Amino acid sequence: MFGNEAITREILGNVPHWLAVLFYISATIACSYAALSFWQRTRSSRKSQAPSTPSPVATWNVRVIRVLRYLVFHEQLRRDPYAGWSHLLVVYGFFILFVGTCLVFLEHDTPLHFFYGWFYQAASLVIDLGGLAFLIGLSMFLARRISGCSTRILREWWVTALSGLLLTIGVSGFLLEAARIAIDLPAHEWCSIVGYPLAVGLRSAGLQGSTAVFLQQILWAGHAIVCIAFFTLLPWGFFGHMAYGLTSISLRDERRLSHLPIIPLLAAQPPGATSWINFSPRDLLQTDACTTCGRCNEVCPAAAAGKPLRPRDVVLELRRNHTEHAVPLPDTRLQLSDEVLWSCTTCAACNQACPVGIDVYDKIVDLRRGKVELGQVPASAEDVFASVAEFSNPFDRPNAERLHWARGLDVPVAQDGEPIETLYWIGCSGSFSPEGQSIARSMVKILNHLGVNYRVLGTAERCTGDPARRMGEEGLFQQCAAQNIRELQSRGVKRVITHCPHCYNTMRNEYPGVNPSAAGWQTQHHTEFLAEQMAAGKLEGSKRLNETVTFHDPCYLGRGNGIVREPREILSTLNLPIVEMPRHGETSFCCGAGGGSMWLDVRGSERIENQRYAEASATSASVIGTGCPFCKTMLMAARQASTAADVPGPKILDVAELVVMAEGL
Amino acid sequence: MQVLTLIAAGHLHGTQSGLSVGDRTALHFGNLLAGGPCEARCPESDRHAWTYAVAAGASCAAWNESGMLSPDVILVGPGAIELWGDELAGRLAERFAAELFFDVLSIDWRDSVWTVVCDAGRGCKDIVQLAGPVVVVVSDQAARAPYVSNFRLTQAERFTPTLATVADISPTWQPVTPRPPRKTSPLAVAAEDRTNAAFGIESASAQDRSQKFFSDTPAVCAQVLLRYLVHHGFVSRRLPENQDRPVAAPTSNRQPITTTSLPQSGLTPSQRRSPRRAAESVQRLTRRPRLATDTSVTGQESAFAGPLQRGPRCLNHSERPGRRGPFRLKSLEA
Numbered sequence: 001m002f003g004n005e006a007i008t009r010e011i012l013g014n015v016p017h018w019l020a021v022l023f024y025i026s027a028t029i030a031c032s033y034a035a036l037s038f039w040q041r042t043r044s045s046r047k048s049q050a051p052s053t054p055s056p057v058a059t060w061n062v063r064v065i066r067v068l069r070y071l072v073f074h075e076q077l078r079r080d081p082y083a084g085w086s087h088l089l090v091v092y093g094f095f096i097l098f099v100g101t102c103l104v105f106l107e108h109d110t111p112l113h114f115f116y117g118w119f120y121q122a123a124s125l126v127i128d129l130g131g132l133a134f135l136i137g138l139s140m141f142l143a144r145r146i147s148g149c150s151t152r153i154l155r156e157w158w159v160t161a162l163s164g165l166l167l168t169i170g171v172s173g174f175l176l177e178a179a180r181i182a183i184d185l186p187a188h189e190w191c192s193i194v195g196y197p198l199a200v201g202l203r204s205a206g207l208q209g210s211t212a213v214f215l216q217q218i219l220w221a222g223h224a225i226v227c228i229a230f231f232t233l234l235p236w237g238f239f240g241h242m243a244y245g246l247t248s249i250s251l252r253d254e255r256r257l258s259h260l261p262i263i264p265l266l267a268a269q270p271p272g273a274t275s276w277i278n279f280s281p282r283d284l285l286q287t288d289a290c291t292t293c294g295r296c297n298e299v300c301p302a303a304a305a306g307k308p309l310r311p312r313d314v315v316l317e318l319r320r321n322h323t324e325h326a327v328p329l330p331d332t333r334l335q336l337s338d339e340v341l342w343s344c345t346t347c348a349a350c351n352q353a354c355p356v357g358i359d360v361y362d363k364i365v366d367l368r369r370g371k372v373e374l375g376q377v378p379a380s381a382e383d384v385f386a387s388v389a390e391f392s393n394p395f396d397r398p399n400a401e402r403l404h405w406a407r408g409l410d411v412p413v414a415q416d417g418e419p420i421e422t423l424y425w426i427g428c429s430g431s432f433s434p435e436g437q438s439i440a441r442s443m444v445k446i447l448n449h450l451g452v453n454y455r456v457l458g459t460a461e462r463c464t465g466d467p468a469r470r471m472g473e474e475g476l477f478q479q480c481a482a483q484n485i486r487e488l489q490s491r492g493v494k495r496v497i498t499h500c501p502h503c504y505n506t507m508r509n510e511y512p513g514v515n516p517s518a519a520g521w522q523t524q525h526h527t528e529f530l531a532e533q534m535a536a537g538k539l540e541g542s543k544r545l546n547e548t549v550t551f552h553d554p555c556y557l558g559r560g561n562g563i564v565r566e567p568r569e570i571l572s573t574l575n576l577p578i579v580e581m582p583r584h585g586e587t588s589f590c591c592g593a594g595g596g597s598m599w600l601d602v603r604g605s606e607r608i609e610n611q612r613y614a615e616a617s618a619t620s621a622s623v624i625g626t627g628c629p630f631c632k633t634m635l636m637a638a639r640q641a642s643t644a645a646d647v648p649g650p651k652i653l654d655v656a657e658l659v660v661m662a663e664g665l
Numbered sequence: 666m667q668v669l670t671l672i673a674a675g676h677l678h679g680t681q682s683g684l685s686v687g688d689r690t691a692l693h694f695g696n697l698l699a700g701g702p703c704e705a706r707c708p709e710s711d712r713h714a715w716t717y718a719v720a721a722g723a724s725c726a727a728w729n730e731s732g733m734l735s736p737d738v739i740l741v742g743p744g745a746i747e748l749w750g751d752e753l754a755g756r757l758a759e760r761f762a763a764e765l766f767f768d769v770l771s772i773d774w775r776d777s778v779w780t781v782v783c784d785a786g787r788g789c790k791d792i793v794q795l796a797g798p799v800v801v802v803v804s805d806q807a808a809r810a811p812y813v814s815n816f817r818l819t820q821a822e823r824f825t826p827t828l829a830t831v832a833d834i835s836p837t838w839q840p841v842t843p844r845p846p847r848k849t850s851p852l853a854v855a856a857e858d859r860t861n862a863a864f865g866i867e868s869a870s871a872q873d874r875s876q877k878f879f880s881d882t883p884a885v886c887a888q889v890l891l892r893y894l895v896h897h898g899f900v901s902r903r904l905p906e907n908q909d910r911p912v913a914a915p916t917s918n919r920q921p922i923t924t925t926s927l928p929q930s931g932l933t934p935s936q937r938r939s940p941r942r943a944a945e946s947v948q949r950l951t952r953r954p955r956l957a958t959d960t961s962v963t964g965q966e967s968a969f970a971g972p973l974q975r976g977p978r979c980l981n982h983s984e985r986p987g988r989r990g991p992f993r994l995k996s997l998e999a
Contacts, residue, residue: 267823270816375811382812389815390683475815 003117007188009180011108011115014213015220023224030231037235038243041288042281044326050273050280051264056251063250070249077355080295082144089137090166096130097173121191128177128194135170138163152294154312159292162238169230172223174198179216182207244289245356251282252357257348258505258560260365262513263474271474272369274333276322283363287319289356296350296360301590302343306605309343311350311360318363334367341367342378343602346470346595347555352586365595368472380599381471389476392462394599395432402459405430405437409444414455420491422454423521425507427500428463429629435636436629439499442656443526445665447497450538454497460487464506471596481506481514489517499526499656501556501628502594508561525557527627527655531566534573541574541662547651549576549658550621552612552635553588554628562586567627570655574662579619589615593630613638617650624652666774667736668703670695670723671753673744674713684717686810688742691803692721693810694772695740704736708748720813720821735761738772738779739800746802751859754802759896763798767859770807772799785857802859861893 012020056063070076071091078084103123107115115123142163144150153159178198181189185203189196207215233239255261263271273279296311297303303310317334325332341364350360371377377385387396403413405426414420424447429436447454465480484507488496498504504525511518524532533539549571558564564585571578583589592608613635616624626632632652639649653661672688695703705723707714718725739761741754751767758765768784783791784804881889894900 265816265819267820270814372812372814373816375813377812379809382809385812385815473815475817475819479815479819 001117002114002119005116007118008116008120009189011104013180014183014216016217019217019221019224023228026224026228027231030228034231034234041235042285044322045281045284047277048279048281048284049269049277050283051266051269053280053282062254066252067246067250071246079353082140083293086137086140086144089133090141091137093130093132093134093137093170096126097134097170100127100130121188124189124195125191125193128174128192131170131174132194135167135174138167138170142167150294152298154292154294156292159238162233165226165230165233168226169223172219172226176216176219176223178202179207179212179219183209183212183216238291241289241291241356244285245291248282248286248289249357251285252359256505256509256561257351258346258556259509260362260469262478262510265475265478270373272371272373272472273363273366274370274374275325276318276332276334278370279318279363279366283359283366284318284322286356286358287315287322290315290319290358291356292316293355295353295355296358299349299353299587301345301347301349301592301608301611302602302604304589304606304611305592305608307343307602308337308339308604309341309364309602311364314340314364314367315358315360336367338371338376338378339602341371342381342600343597343604344368344595345555345590345592345597345608347590348559349555349587349590352559361595365470365472368470369474370472372472372474377472378600380601381596384467384471384596384599385473385476388463388465388468388473388480392480393428393432394463394467395428397432399459399462402426402431402461403456405440406444406456409441410448411444412455413458414460414491418455418491420455420493422452422495422497423488423491423493424454424456425496425498425500425503426456426461427498427503427629429500429633431461433629433633435632436500439629439632439654439656442654442660442665443497443499445660446530446539446656446663449663449665450533457487462487464503464511466502466506467596467599469506469510470594471600478514481511481518485511485515485518488521493521495522495524497524497526497529499627499629499654501525501554501560502630505556505560525561525563525566525627527557527563527566527570530655530659531569534570539573539659539663541659543662543664545574545576545658545662547576547623547658548579548621549623549625550579550581550616550619550650551584551625552581552591552616552631553585554626554631555588555590555594557627558584558588559586563627567625567655570659571625574658576623576658579621581615581619583615591626591628591631591634593634598630598633607638607641609634609638610642613642613649617642622650623658624650625655625658626652627655629654666698666700666738667734668695668699668738668740669736670703670705670718670740670742671728671745672705672707672714672718672742673748674711675744675747683713685743685805687803687805687807688714688744689717689721689810689813690807691740691742692718692723694803694807696722698738698740698772698774703740707745714744716818716821717813720817721810730756735798737798738774739763739798740772741800741802743803743805751802751862754800755860758800761798761800763800764795765800765802765860766793767802767857768804768806769801770804772801 074084074088074091077087100123103115106112142160145153145155145160145163148155174194175198177192177195179202181192181195181199182202185199189199202212202215230239234242253261265271276284290312292312294312296315300309300311302308314336317336321332321334344361344364346361346365348361351358351362354360383396384394388394391397392399393402403411414423424443426440427436430440431437444456462483463480464484465477468480469477496507498507504523507518508523530539551567551571553559553564553567557567568578581589589612590608591612597608613624616635624635626635632654635652639652642649670691672684672691674683674688675685692703692705695705702722702724705714705718705725706728707718707725709727715725739757741757746754754765754767757763766781766783768786770782770784770790771780772782773780778794778796779799781791781793781795781799781801783793784806785791891900
């Protein structure tokens, strides 16, 4: 079937029978131990007391396709090209070597007979190429680790040792092949493109006959030992990501990055987490999947600003807590300081960067919920909670002042019980902060100019609950959400336009989780609305603005909800040249206001907004455009801090303000 | 340890509002001192106080002064003071023979000694160590109590007993309520003056120093002076056997606010403020004996004139041996 049957090799040739039997027994024990460890870990995770999550079985086909696509294309990993290609080589090489080993097993231990002729030669060629790729990939990894050129990777000896173990498996495999070929150097083995040249080298070094056989036996035993060690260590630490990582990717929810799933508030169990027992089995599986690559640390704005948060440390601490306290006791809380947890800006950059799909910031918010239930919250956070609860806004201002921004403008305020088709949701920042008020005034001018039949709620508007939720006050958020949903439902709202990405994200993604009827209205960010109007030719930008713009993508808009095209379309329609910052679009950098950081202030070596402002200023653009009142506030504060009084920095304007300027409204 | 906490929600523009910082802190101190849920008492119709007390982990009941046991410490929140007045604290201190402190920033019980830190105004603090029962009115400037989450409040509402007045309140999620006023004390006067006022002694604040003099019939003046001296431990309540007990003069046209609490026919055992006996309780073993060895009123001379001019609690300047009662360790500039 496959040609000349003489073209093959003797499997386990020259290996003593007892050694082969010992190998089989040891390999079986090692594999059993690994399987048992995986099972025990899974069983331990299932002791979790977190509310159950929807079963992933219903969408298994989608999940399998996701994993296969991930393995084949490595899109997520190749965001760092060096690491991505290294990993691709290792994975492809490992897979080929695994398949090759299975072929040898089938040929030797089953009645099947196929390992001969051209198939044998083709398999030898592919296996050697796979082995070569495996070694190249591993060498790239180790070179990066040992040279120290990457600051993000975890410099632990055991990670290097495990990588070295894999390298040893690859190298010993090739040496074993070379020793086998060197015994009689058959010509058909030329297709072993690594083993054959090595065998020729060994022969020329005088290795032949019984010496070659002895060397082959020694190498076989060594190769078998490192392989058994690999099987044994498979569930442990770094190696575990092979199994846990793929499972984690397959179990990840299809949701937008800024979307925090709603958790049920059960009477028997307070929300939040203080130890591993409060996390779901999927969360625990994700921590086991961590490869310690440090991509989350690299993109974290809090870490960049010198704050104590390192997302990877949060994940590893959770894993350590789970490992060391399999039987949870009252004092088995996670050893994470308050400063670590309150540093997070919930920008979701860590979730986006993680190659194995760990939802890091979800866990941080869960831990914040735990802190809130314990009563351990910073005074400023408590003030925000009190303000949201009592004044319905986080700015500690009476809700009666919600319409002060509209003085002198023709703003249609909805009457009691009046049905609303299009609602312009101002948001708390738009109502109370000067920067937000300016955006609201611009939007009202545009809406009036377009003749849109819209209404604002005025003093009936309340905080969406986003700041409280991101700071861990889930109960308060659900209270705000229930009130707002009731208000909008009673008025039969069809469409909500808002200029605040936080309100947008909450109303679009999270309110339907609180009450499914909240999905009954369409939520639009004002950049989507303006882009839509411009595409319809209703807004053209009649005045020429001599400005160059760099657009700062708000996290909850770009990364969180994928709206990066619309603001740029608006700027293009206004004939404004765009200069992009190094970090833009969905991989933008946070302004430092999210997750309640507008009110919380954990000290770092640098301020996040100053870093972002410096990055924007470096583009030499005359305007920093944005689409979020919080980003505008932070960037203006950074400009005030960084710019000398006599040198005006770039203007910071919302796209709505640019449209108003261009339209001459 | 028997800990009792009295709290009440504040009132803003006639509307019941949330609990003030001081009331929340009083509950927190109560839980800490009790080493678990303390006993909280609040007005029967006060839904905010009931809910908060249950959410904060205290066991709550309606305020009923007559049915109280003898606690080791009574923590009174500013909300309760706003509702019932300073007289409440004074009355409780009198009833349980306890030391009274206003504007308390912190209280600690260690080695059978209370350490009470009071806000002395203008950035100063009084740190007082003493034994025996105490009644403290917690200041709104005290350290914040741990945050009580909305979830806990919502859960607590389920366990709050249904009261006639509570039933009128909307049963939905907590309605938005005005925030309690942030003020330092209900009367905006020094703690020392409030203590004096609670015992029927006029304010000794600097601005109306001239008004501190008491004008009334000799009998009433003597009665008030006696109360003052008894309260601060300068004299014992045990009167000489052959001495007529003071009786309020019926001709008085001005009644001190605590006159009615002074029994006409002598002092009850619970009101007796003589040196505590070692057998009374374990906690009181270390209480220092009262100053006066001669406990008769008639034996007292004007040796107290110096300290009296300074006010009853400023005892730190007195080096006289045998001074008794709580002493100030030091004054701290904030």
